[in-house]
Amino acid sequence: MRNRTVVLMLLLLCVASQVLTQTKILAPAEVLGFTPGEDRKLASWSQVVDYFERLDRASDRVNFETLGQTTMNKPFVMATISTPANLARLDELKKIQDQLADPRKLGPLATRDRKAAELIRQGKTIVLITCGIHSTEVGSYLSSMLIAHRLASSTEPEIQKILDNTIILLVPSLNPDGVDIVKNWYDKTLGTPFEGTDPPELYHKYTGHDNNRDWYAFTQVETQLTVDKIHNVWHPQIVHDIHQQGAFGSRLFLPPYMPPVEPNIPKAIVQAYTELGSWMATEMRAKGFQGITTNSTYDAWTPARAYSHYHAGARMLSETASARIASPITLKFDELRSREGYDPQKESPKFGPLWRGGEWHLSDITKYMTTAAFLLLDHAAANREQWLRRFYAIGKEAVRPRRPGELAGFLIEPAGNSEPLLNILRRGGVEIERTKYGTSLVRMDQPYAAFAKTLLEVQRYPNLRDAEGHPIAPYDVTAHTLPLLMGVAVHPVKASGRPITGAIPEVIGFVNKGTPTKAELPAIYHSSVPSQDEGWTKWIMDSKDLPYGVLTDKELRAGITIFKPSPGVTGKYYVILVPDQSARTLLEGYRSGAMPPEYTGGLGPEGVRHLREFVETGGTLVFLNRASNFAIEQFKLPLRNVVGGLPRTDFYVPGSILRIELDTSNPIAAGMPKETIAWAEDSPVFEVTNDPNATVPASNVHVVASYPTDKDPLLSGWLLGGDLIKGKAALVEVTMGKGRVILFGFRPQYRAQSLATYPLFFNALSSK
Numbered sequence: 001m002r003n004r005t006v007v008l009m010l011l012l013l014c015v016a017s018q019v020l021t022q023t024k025i026l027a028p029a030e031v032l033g034f035t036p037g038e039d040r041k042l043a044s045w046s047q048v049v050d051y052f053e054r055l056d057r058a059s060d061r062v063n064f065e066t067l068g069q070t071t072m073n074k075p076f077v078m079a080t081i082s083t084p085a086n087l088a089r090l091d092e093l094k095k096i097q098d099q100l101a102d103p104r105k106l107g108p109l110a111t112r113d114r115k116a117a118e119l120i121r122q123g124k125t126i127v128l129i130t131c132g133i134h135s136t137e138v139g140s141y142l143s144s145m146l147i148a149h150r151l152a153s154s155t156e157p158e159i160q161k162i163l164d165n166t167i168i169l170l171v172p173s174l175n176p177d178g179v180d181i182v183k184n185w186y187d188k189t190l191g192t193p194f195e196g197t198d199p200p201e202l203y204h205k206y207t208g209h210d211n212n213r214d215w216y217a218f219t220q221v222e223t224q225l226t227v228d229k230i231h232n233v234w235h236p237q238i239v240h241d242i243h244q245q246g247a248f249g250s251r252l253f254l255p256p257y258m259p260p261v262e263p264n265i266p267k268a269i270v271q272a273y274t275e276l277g278s279w280m281a282t283e284m285r286a287k288g289f290q291g292i293t294t295n296s297t298y299d300a301w302t303p304a305r306a307y308s309h310y311h312a313g314a315r316m317l318s319e320t321a322s323a324r325i326a327s328p329i330t331l332k333f334d335e336l337r338s339r340e341g342y343d344p345q346k347e348s349p350k351f352g353p354l355w356r357g358g359e360w361h362l363s364d365i366t367k368y369m370t371t372a373a374f375l376l377l378d379h380a381a382a383n384r385e386q387w388l389r390r391f392y393a394i395g396k397e398a399v400r401p402r403r404p405g406e407l408a409g410f411l412i413e414p415a416g417n418s419e420p421l422l423n424i425l426r427r428g429g430v431e432i433e434r435t436k437y438g439t440s441l442v443r444m445d446q447p448y449a450a451f452a453k454t455l456l457e458v459q460r461y462p463n464l465r466d467a468e469g470h471p472i473a474p475y476d477v478t479a480h481t482l483p484l485l486m487g488v489a490v491h492p493v494k495a496s497g498r499p500i501t502g503a504i505p506e507v508i509g510f511v512n513k514g515t516p517t518k519a520e521l522p523a524i525y526h527s528s529v530p531s532q533d534e535g536w537t538k539w540i541m542d543s544k545d546l547p548y549g550v551l552t553d554k555e556l557r558a559g560i561t562i563f564k565p566s567p568g569v570t571g572k573y574y575v576i577l578v579p580d581q582s583a584r585t586l587l588e589g590y591r592s593g594a595m596p597p598e599y600t601g602g603l604g605p606e607g608v609r610h611l612r613e614f615v616e617t618g619g620t621l622v623f624l625n626r627a628s629n630f631a632i633e634q635f636k637l638p639l640r641n642v643v644g645g646l647p648r649t650d651f652y653v654p655g656s657i658l659r660i661e662l663d664t665s666n667p668i669a670a671g672m673p674k675e676t677i678a679w680a681e682d683s684p685v686f687e688v689t690n691d692p693n694a695t696v697p698a699s700n701v702h703v704v705a706s707y708p709t710d711k712d713p714l715l716s717g718w719l720l721g722g723d724l725i726k727g728k729a730a731l732v733e734v735t736m737g738k739g740r741v742i743l744f745g746f747r748p749q750y751r752a753q754s755l756a757t758y759p760l761f762f763n764a765l766s767s768k
């Protein structure tokens with residue numbers, strides 16, 4: 001009997017301690033060994049995952065799951081946070097979202113509003129919080145643990161209100177690979193003169209900072225996971241995307257965005273981010289936060305950065321000032337510098353109150369970020385019904401039948417690269433019908449028609465000027481017309497009251513007839529200074545299973561024999577590709593003293609000499625976009641960049657789609673139509689010269705593509721000074737010794753989107 005009592009008591013103790021360990025919600029410091037935001041301390045990705053797994057086990061407010069694997073095979077994760085009662089009805093809440101997003105699912109028109117009102121009463125505001133897409137912006141993935149801990153553990157009434165009224169989808173990092181890339185570099189350089197520098201490699205294997213330019217092309221697995229498994233499942237009303245900006249401007253940016261706003265973004269979305277961002281800024285100012293700007297710096301033009309704007313969700317970008325990774329800095333007031341729309345040394349309607357300078361720590365960053373995030377959640381909870389009503393209104397406007405004269409849809413011809421284009425639309429939630437003529441029809445009366453419309457139509461970027469008349473630069477680029485980028489024929493169709501049938505004459509896009517030649521083991525030049533264009537190039541090659549070599553600064557300076565190209569005699573590579581990078585960076589790389597010595601020096605004069613020998617002995621050297629300036633200067637080619645050094649008021653093309661004409665008798669243009677596109681962005685434009693000091697005569701230059709003499713070169717986006725480039729060359733081949741140099745005055749494989757000019761790219765990579 002006594003023994004049985006002891007056993008029973010032990011058992012009870014065991015159960016009790018089990019319960020105690022289960023309910024103990026650990027603060028991040030208890031798991032990491034430091035509080036996120038502490039100077040010079042970064043968490044590894046496995047520590048972050050470990051922390052969230054512990055929260056999941058300890059808290060009934062947190063569900064944590066792995067959605068897939070990243071490019072470098074790390075877990076891509078998300079926490080879903082709400083009350084236990086809400087977490088028990090996630091499927092029902094998803095269904096409510098699905099019906100409000102697409103009012104056609106609510107049945108007959110006459111009763112939809114009544115049904116919607118009932119769903120709005122039952123639904124929750126869905127808030128997606130995304131952190132860490134840009135891995136050197138370390139504040140947000142660290143803040144994600146602080147945010148999750150407070151939500152999981154707090155008994156404050158305002159937290160209970162947030163949990164009751166919202167479902168929070170928290171992604172601790174949109175780029176887990178980069179968490180470790182940055183931490184490893186930071187820890188390695190800690191305490192050295194290079195502490196706080198950015199790593200000398202892309203923080204996403206292929207895209208680097210461009211991982212946040214992939215929200216319509218959907219090329220990367222991280223983008224695909226986020227779109228397929230979060231956005232398209234939940235249709236969040238609010239997407240809080242937490243970033244950091246440079247150190248010398250405002251302490252914090254919040255929406256509204258500065259103009260231009262891309263015209264397909266629903267007015268209700270503009271109203272939503274304006275209302276929420278303005279309210280957050282007001283509340284933060286009232287709490288004593290300084291240096292806040294709104295309606296400046298960041299525009300709302302490209303869908304490459306804003307999936308949710310075309311899917312009934314407001315994108316709430318925040319940009320907090322950076323330190324040096326996790327190391328503090330001290331700034332003087334007079335070191336603060338203006339950015340587009342405000343001067344941090346002057347109060348204005350877009351900026352204030354002044355931040356007077358001083359120390360700036362990682363803890364300041366996490367404090368701004370967590371404060372902003374909880375204010376956003378407060379608003380989402382307090383205005384739950386309003387957020388859901390607006391969400392339904394956007395869906396209702398989207399699906400209404402189009403009146404005669406309005407755009408009814410687009411017909412997409414099956415030729416060219418129509419399948420990749422259609423796949424993008426499908427992934428973006430767009431419904432596509434097949435017509436009896438074999439074309440694909442995208443109707444405008446469907447929930448995500450705005451996403452299709454912005455990608456299928458031509459962009460007319462507004463000619464924005466500052467007070468002095470200088471063009472205001474777009475935050476990113478100005479064009480995203482997929483029929484042009486991908487080489488697909490698309491016809492807009494007006495509503496007429498009759499069914500949409502066959503194709504009509506108006507067409508966007510030039511269709512390629514041929515298929516790209518296979519590249520024959522080219523070498524890609526690897527700069528010590530990270531190049532996104534290099535990363536995209538490697539992604540394109542890897543995604544097509546095309547092998548390539550890599551040649552570094554150091555190898556090219558040393559002139560290793562692997563690139564001696566005499567066919568059949570010695571050597572490994574016949575073609576070397578130099579991706580888009582400035583001429584100075586190619587030649588000099590990181591300046592001496594800026595980074596550890598093994599990363600400095602660039603190609604240098606030795607690299608130039610070896611590249612020249614490579615061409616003269618029969619090799620092909622291909623230069624993309626700005627890198628072409630390097631070739632002209634260093635090889636003294638009989639070419640001049642006619643737009644080099646021109647002020648923006650005279651010539652400006654900040655990421656636009658231009659028209660070029662091809663000499664299709666040149667093998668580089670094999671399989672191409674007579675006319676195609678060129679993605680121009682800080683691009684050189686060539687003119688053949690008779691410079692007596694040039695290393696080869698002008699007759700060695702073969703123009704493969706040029707801008708038309710009698711048509712506007714602009715197809716989509718923004719171009720100033722277009723007359724200056726009419727008739728000038730956009731792609732040339734220069735023979736030199738036994739080999740040749742190919743200069744692209746554009747980006748033929750731009751962000752893995754410009755499929756229309758892939759044949760030019762691959763033909764150039766093939767040996768003759």
Ligand SMILES: [Zn+2]
Pocket residue numbers: 134137243244
């Ligand atoms: Zn960023």
